Amino acid sequence: MLLNIKNLHVAINGKEILKGFNLQVNKGEIHAIMGPNGTGKSTLAAAITGREGYEITEGEIIYKGQVINDWTPDKRANEGVFLSFQYPVEIPGVSMTNFMRTALNAKRQYQGLPQMKAGEFLKLMEQKKKLVEITAKLTNRSVNEGFSGGEKKKNEIFQMAMLEPTLAILDETDSGLDIDALKVVAKGVNELKSDENAFVVITHYQRLLDYIVPDFVHVMYGGRIVKSGGKGLALELEEQGYEWVKEQFGEE
Amino acid sequence: MEDKLSQNKVLEEVTGSDYKYGFVSDIENDAAPVGLNEDTIRLISAKKEEPEWLLEFRLKAYRHWLKLEEPDWALIHHPPINYQDIIYYSAPKKKKELASLDEVDPELLDTFNKLGIPLEEQKVLAGVAVDAVIDSVSVKTTFKDTLSKHGIIFSSFSDAVKDHPNLVKKYLASVVPYTDNYFAALNSAVFSDGSFVYIPKGVRCPIELSTYFRINAANTGQFERTLIVADDDAYVSYLEGCTAPMRDENQLHAAIVEIVVMNNAEVKYSTVQNWYPGDKEGRGGIYNFVTKRAACKGVNSKVSWTQVETGSAITWKYPSCVLMGDNSVGEFYSVAVTNNHQQADTGTKMIHLGKNTKSTIISKGISAGKSNNSYRGLVRVSKKADGARNYSQCDSLLLGDKCGAHTFPYIQTANDSAIVEHEATTSKISDEQLFYCQQRGIETEKAIGLIVNGYAKEVLNKLPMEFAVEAQKLLAITLEGSVG
Ligand SMILES: Nc1ncnc2c1ncn2[C@@H]1O[C@H](COP(=O)(O)OP(=O)(O)OP(=O)(O)O)[C@@H](O)[C@H]1O
Numbered sequence: 001m002l003l004n005i006k007n008l009h010v011a012i013n014g015k016e017i018l019k020g021f022n023l024q025v026n027k028g029e030i031h032a033i034m035g036p037n038g039t040g041k042s043t044l045a046a047a048i049t050g051r052e053g054y055e056i057t058e059g060e061i062i063y064k065g066q067v068i069n070d071w072t073p074d075k076r077a078n079e080g081v082f083l084s085f086q087y088p089v090e091i092p093g094v095s096m097t098n099f100m101r102t103a104l105n106a107k108r109q110y111q112g113l114p115q116m117k118a119g120e121f122l123k124l125m126e127q128k129k130k131l132v133e134i135t136a137k138l139t140n141r142s143v144n145e146g147f148s149g150g151e152k153k154k155n156e157i158f159q160m161a162m163l164e165p166t167l168a169i170l171d172e173t174d175s176g177l178d179i180d181a182l183k184v185v186a187k188g189v190n191e192l193k194s195d196e197n198a199f200v201v202i203t204h205y206q207r208l209l210d211y212i213v214p215d216f217v218h219v220m221y222g223g224r225i226v227k228s229g230g231k232g233l234a235l236e237l238e239e240q241g242y243e244w245v246k247e248q249f250g251e252e
Numbered sequence: 253m254e255d256k257l258s259q260n261k262v263l264e265e266v267t268g269s270d271y272k273y274g275f276v277s278d279i280e281n282d283a284a285p286v287g288l289n290e291d292t293i294r295l296i297s298a299k300k301e302e303p304e305w306l307l308e309f310r311l312k313a314y315r316h317w318l319k320l321e322e323p324d325w326a327l328i329h330h331p332p333i334n335y336q337d338i339i340y341y342s343a344p345k346k347k348k349e350l351a352s353l354d355e356v357d358p359e360l361l362d363t364f365n366k367l368g369i370p371l372e373e374q375k376v377l378a379g380v381a382v383d384a385v386i387d388s389v390s391v392k393t394t395f396k397d398t399l400s401k402h403g404i405i406f407s408s409f410s411d412a413v414k415d416h417p418n419l420v421k422k423y424l425a426s427v428v429p430y431t432d433n434y435f436a437a438l439n440s441a442v443f444s445d446g447s448f449v450y451i452p453k454g455v456r457c458p459i460e461l462s463t464y465f466r467i468n469a470a471n472t473g474q475f476e477r478t479l480i481v482a483d484d485d486a487y488v489s490y491l492e493g494c495t496a497p498m499r500d501e502n503q504l505h506a507a508i509v510e511i512v513v514m515n516n517a518e519v520k521y522s523t524v525q526n527w528y529p530g531d532k533e534g535r536g537g538i539y540n541f542v543t544k545r546a547a548c549k550g551v552n553s554k555v556s557w558t559q560v561e562t563g564s565a566i567t568w569k570y571p572s573c574v575l576m577g578d579n580s581v582g583e584f585y586s587v588a589v590t591n592n593h594q595q596a597d598t599g600t601k602m603i604h605l606g607k608n609t610k611s612t613i614i615s616k617g618i619s620a621g622k623s624n625n626s627y628r629g630l631v632r633v634s635k636k637a638d639g640a641r642n643y644s645q646c647d648s649l650l651l652g653d654k655c656g657a658h659t660f661p662y663i664q665t666a667n668d669s670a671i672v673e674h675e676a677t678t679s680k681i682s683d684e685q686l687f688y689c690q691q692r693g694i695e696t697e698k699a700i701g702l703i704v705n706g707y708a709k710e711v712l713n714k715l716p717m718e719f720a721v722e723a724q725k726l727l728a729i730t731l732e733g734s735v736g
Pocket residue numbers: 012013015017035036037038039040041042043044086
């Protein structure tokens with residue numbers, strides 16, 4: 001099993017947001033997580049990636065067989081955990097190229113590999129840029145600076161393609177994308193998908209799941225998963241909304 | 253609150269790094285007795301075999317200095333400096349004319365190697381001419397021959413006094429008179445060495461000129477003086493670097509840099525200041541009180557000051573431009589980083605006298621630890637300066653919540669046609685940015701280095717290539733032990 005989250009409780013500033021969350025992800029699988037706003041989806045992503053301020057008060061995150069509760073965010077990243085951010089941040093003055101090179105070499109250093117040669121790196125950039133159909137215009141600019149909403153999301157997928165993670169979490173990567181961009185993102189995921197990695201896709205729309213076909217769909221509510229099923233569950237949700245969930249499990 | 257607290261903890265860790273230039277070299281010194289009086293000045297002058305007029309200049313400056321009081325308007329605090337506790341002249345011994353590197357004291361060469369100074373011929377071939385000033389005396393000026401082919405004079409100040417007395421006499425104190433301020437008066441009385449540059453009419457200096465300053469001996473002050481003259485249509489890019497050993501006591505550095513720029517001439521002056529900043533508790537470190545000023549005398553003349561200030565316990569320095577010639581241009585690009593207990597009060601003065609004069613000020617202050625970082629800048633447009641323009645942008649970046657950033661812009665315009673724009677921002681390094689980097693596998697310290705370098709990029713881009721790389725590393729090192 002690649003990821004095993006057991007009875008996870010996470011608090012922000014003392015307020016409990018995740019309340020006994022469980023999830024098991026095997027290599028080769030795609031899991032979709034859906035659920036109403038404010039239910040803790042991004043909190044889950046932050047907890048898995050080790051963001052500061054997201055305090056695990058109970059439970060375990062087991063990744064590749066190891067409890068990673070205390071790992072630093074960069075260690076998790078270098079072990080192959082990747083997050084496509086819901087709101088990618090701008091870093092003025094730091095070019096995408098420089099940023100990506102620093103990230104890639106950090107990972108190589110972690111793995112005991114020598115730094116990637118400049119030429120080799122640029123070739124890799126070109127190759128991955130084509131994959132997500134982003135232009136040199138974007139990679140020459142500072143990280144996310146002045147990028148449109150859609151460009152930021154594509155840029156996340158570009159970074160994912162560069163870093164080739166083992167576990168990728170996509171937090172609403174489809175929000176704000178036009179249909180062409182959506183296809184590009186899906187293409188990125190599908191080309192990267194293999195028997196050796198897994199995806200956790202957080203989304204509000206069944207539309208994305210037409211392109212990235214999930215093995216499992218989970219409904220999250222009140223800080224935990226209240227229902228799991230196959231792809232059909234997403235269609236159900238789209239038709240019925242979350243009213244039935246609220247009725248069954250009470251207001252949050 | 254929880255995450256804020258731990259963020260500050262990491263900040264403290266990252267900014268708690270060590271100073272890597274803190275070694276002391278075992279070089280024999282020839283020093284004046286401690287303390288300052290007219291005899292000290294006569295001794296310095298005699299040691300340097302100076303002409304009578306220079307001794308007179310020093311004595312006048314000294315007598316004027318006695319009447320002055322240390323300025324107290326800057327946002328800096330320090331125990332009183334005992335000027336009788338300082339050695340005003342210290343030179344590495346064995347000082348005779350050195351024809352090649354083989355004759356240089358091996359300890360000295362070792363010092364240079366530790367400093368990463370490109371004294372060796374191969375590095376010189378890379379296009380850098382170096383004058384190195386240890387304690388008070390200029391030790392070696394490389395590349396002199398090549399330069400002299402173009403008629404360029406690049407020598408130690410002492411040599412210039414001997415070899416080009418008329419030039420020195422003409423321009424010395426023509427931009428910064430000894431009456432200018434307390435530290436300028438002190439420097440004028442006791443200055444020991446420094447660099448002299450003269451670029452003749454129509455000559456573009458083919459290589460970067462550079463000087464490395466180093467304080468080595470204990471209890472000594474360093475009072476160097478740099479004078480650069482760019483004649484009509486001349487161009488030169490000049491680099492200045494400095495380091496000092498780690499010592500528990502504070503050491504005084506009071507330098508003067510004067511630049512004269514004639515018609516259509518341009519001077520770029522870049523500094524990477526990395527004097528010893530003191531330890532984490534604020535013990536020791538250099539008091540850096542420096543007067544730097546350029547006179548843009550000619551029409552279309554131009555001066556750019558670029559400074560990366562990472563060192564010193566206290567920095568008090570305002571590289572300025574007096575824009576006398578019509579259409580003359582003054583620029584000031586600054587990155588000042590303070591960490592631990594460092595204090596910096598730095599900025600510029602742009603004095604617009606000529607018509608259509610233009611000035612640009614870009615200042616990036618970065619504060620961490622318990623440090624204080626102030627930008628202080630004056631833009632003055634005189635009555636006759638029709639069409640003068642200034643653009644100032646002063647940004648402060650805070651790492652942690654125990655440090656301070658302050659901006660003191662002074663704007664005085666006596667001409668209605670002047671356009672003066674001032675923008676200022678204060679920001680914190682955000683945990684979103686840090687986490688974003690970490691999530692991509694970049695550890696905290698590297699992430700801070702990356703973000704800070706991005707923040708300072710506009711200024712770093714102004715530095716010559718090899719200096720920029722050095723400066724980038726310095727920024728990261730200075731902030732090691734400071735964010736999270
Ligand atoms: N820093 C914070 N301080 C206090 N509360 C927070 C903080 N961050 C998130 N929360 C709260 O935690 C809850 C879960 O937020 P989260 O962002 O995980 O929701 P989400 O499921 O991703 O929602 P959406 O679908 O809108 O993206 C919300 O009630 C939110 O207000």
